[in-house]
Amino acid sequence: MFHVEKQAGDPSKDYQLLVKQVEAITDGEPDLIANLANAAALLYHSLPEVNWAGFYLAKGDELVLGPFNGLPACVRIPSGKGVCGTAFATGEVQRIADVHAFPGHIACDAASQSEIVVPLKVNGEIIGVLDIDSPVKDRFSEVDETYLIQLTEVLQKALSVSTNA
Incomplete structure (x- = not known):
């Protein structure tokens, strides 16, 4: 049985614990979907003031919805469109303070005000x-x-040995 550890209130310490938890839940598990699903659940239930946490997976020149926690989301995002598509196209983290000020923002959930997107890479x-x-x-x-x-x-380390990547 897995328990989400209580947050200490120190963001650095909380994240250090979260990283260790992701290491523990992915250790020895080669399945892409299982690892991403568990990571999404852990992030959603661990981070304060978050209304959606999950993954989009590359399929050709677009991203397709993967494992997540939160309200139903946009299923497909073209490369270069919105915050996710921009991270996918550039390979760079997108940390957006106000999504409504981001050119071409795709509003999947009207409640969302800020967003962070981190590219996932396997073998470059x-x-x-x-x-x-x-x-x-x-x-x-x-x-x-x-x-x-x-x-x-x-996650990338775990995914590099995934049977589905």
Whole structure:
């Protein structure tokens, strides 16, 4: 049985624990969907002020909805469109304080005010993105970005041996 650890209130310490939890739930598990589903659930239930956490997976020149927690979401996002599509096209983290000010933002949930998207790479190829939304403007900080990159590195390591990647 898995229990989400109580947050300490120190973002760095909370993220260090979260990274360790993702390492633990992906250790020895080669299945892509299982690992992403567990990571999405852990993020959604661990991070404060988050209304959506999940993954989009690359299929040709678009992203297709993968495992997530939150309200139903947009199913397909073209490369270069919206925050997720921009992260996919550029390979760079997108940390957006106000999604309504982002050119071409795709509003899947009207409550979302800020967003962070981190590309997932396996063997140098972008295979998808981690997407986290918040109903709070300017919710995501440099600390969030730093540790979410670390968390995706843990996932990327697990995914590099995945039977589905």
